Amino acid sequence: MSLETTINESIKTAMKEKNKVALDSLRAVKAQILLLKTEAKGADISSEQEIAILQRMVKQRKDSYEQFTAQGRNDLAEVEDAQMKVIEQFLPKQLSIEELEAEIKKIMSEANAESIKDLGKVMGIASKVLAGKSDGKSISEMAKKLLS
Template sequence: MSLENTINEAIKTAMREKDRIALDSLRAVKSQILLLKTEAKGAEVSAEQEIAILQRMIKQRKDSYEQFTAQGRQDLAEVEDAQMKVIEQFLPKQLTPQELELEIRKIIGETASDSIKDLGKVMGVASKTLAGKSDGKSISEMAKKLLS
């Protein structure tokens, strides 16, 4: 089942349960998928593109959460956090820091990288290999840590 179909089913469930936060979050995801489809002009939307949409939406909510928390607006921060949790349900299982470290070490070995100068080479492979399993910031931080 495609992400769009899964989201549609989740929207129906949220409507039945009168879950306003889930409904708003899911409608936002559906809107982004439809927008991508219209930009693609009828071409199929790949799973990687769908995952990228979800990751971008989670990053936006995380940034908003941090801003609202810094401004002392816990009421708004809680809404962003709840929406983040709803959207995260549709992402593939995220790697733990230990699993991420193992994967990055493996990539460093495959690319024969040994210094921070090789960060670009490692990030190129890691971004493609670990897409959807971890966010770019975590991948970058771990690669920098292991290469320095």
């Protein structure tokens, strides 16, 4: 089942349950998918593109949450956090720190990366292999840590 179909079913469920936070979050995801489809001129969008949309939306909400928390606006921060949790349900299971470290070590050995000079090579491979399983910031931080 495609992400769009899953989102539509979840929207129906959220409407029946009168879950405003979930409904707002799911409608935002649906809008982003429709926007991407429009840009693609009706072509099917890949699962990688769908994951990228979800990751971008989670990152936006995480950034907003941090800003609102820093400004003492906990009421707005709670809404962002709740929306982030709803959207994260549609992402693949995220890697733990230990799993991420193991994956990056494996990529480093395959790419013969030994120093920080090889960061670009490692990041290029890791970004593709770990797409949807971890965010770019975590991948980058772990790769820098392991290469230095």
